Amino acid sequence: MSGPPLPAPRGPLSEAVVQALRGKPLPVVDVDGADPYGDDLQLALHCCYELHYRGFDGVDADLEWDPDLLRLRVELERVLLAALRADVEPSAAVDAEIEALLVEPVGPDLRGLSHHLKREGTLEQLREYVTHRSVYHLKEADPQAWAIPRIGGAAKAGLVTVEHDEYGSGRPERMHSTLFAEMMTELGLDAAYGAHVDRVPGETLAEVNLMSLCGLRRSLRGASVGQFALVELTSSPGSERLVRGMRRLGCGPAAIRFYDEHVEADAVHEQVVRRDVLAPLLAAEPDLAADVVFGIRAALFLGDRLQERLLGAWERGESSLLQPLPAAA
């Protein structure tokens, strides 16, 4: 098999894209009026972007550059970007944005996925969380790699320093995507690339789609770096909470290792991103400041939607997935 299976469509937009990927002519679809954050549009975008990563089993790899699919993708992106620009407050104050992210909220009942999983989440909820995250982490660092040729000088060198660490510093067994796959296996989850797309809602796909959207558009390279900075700045304390949650739940070492590695790795990635990526990038291209903040805030906005989707489902005693996971082996 040369890639994951095509996902099941969730409406007219994703149906059209899947049709085209099966080699049929792309049906005419009306993008206006579509829910920008809904399952159908997000799955359609996900399918368009995967052509630039690993593709799909049985799908012609050259559809990556099919003009009809590209035209539809740009229309879908227009709808999503318009919604995000409307939902996210604009600002060009990067320093203030970063300062705010570096303050660590503390308290007994903070709302958040990692707080919940640290304190009281069940093993089943942890497995669901990892399933959602797999859409990104099985290709961890890939969407940010698109930014490398799009920036220059010291910022490029800084970005590659962090990416190199994400890719295991030359040791494939230490690649973060590999550590994530090992965690999935230990948790009894299928670790095959793309195995869970049919299970995850639009909120999950949207976070990753934004990374691909900004990575693949040179005009949004500032937003791409902003999202990258957000991940690196916020991941270390959240990873520590997940490590504690996993210990509480009695998870094994291969499961704990992924988040354990991120406590240390992202503590230093934060420093490198601020000093060696953001500072030289904004010195060379000060006009990117507003896009950096847009990337941070758009990712926070989509992250909050995902968080509420998961916590909401769990508070109602339901699964956060569209299809149940097979029981752990």
Next chain:
Amino acid sequence: MPDPTRIVLTDDGPALVRGPVELDLPDGTRVRSDRAVTAVCLCRRSKRYPICDTAHRRKVRHEEDHG
């Protein structure tokens, strides 16, 4: 003469050291880090001392947060 070792002292937290480093602790243990850059904890609050884990960050009592 080889290039001098450059150590970046940050205003907010750790010291940044390039290349693989070994840190010898007063109790005789040796901690090795082979990251491209290692953040050495100077605040001594890290649970992974001598490696920084962001414990130096300013904390505020809060109702909501992200992640």
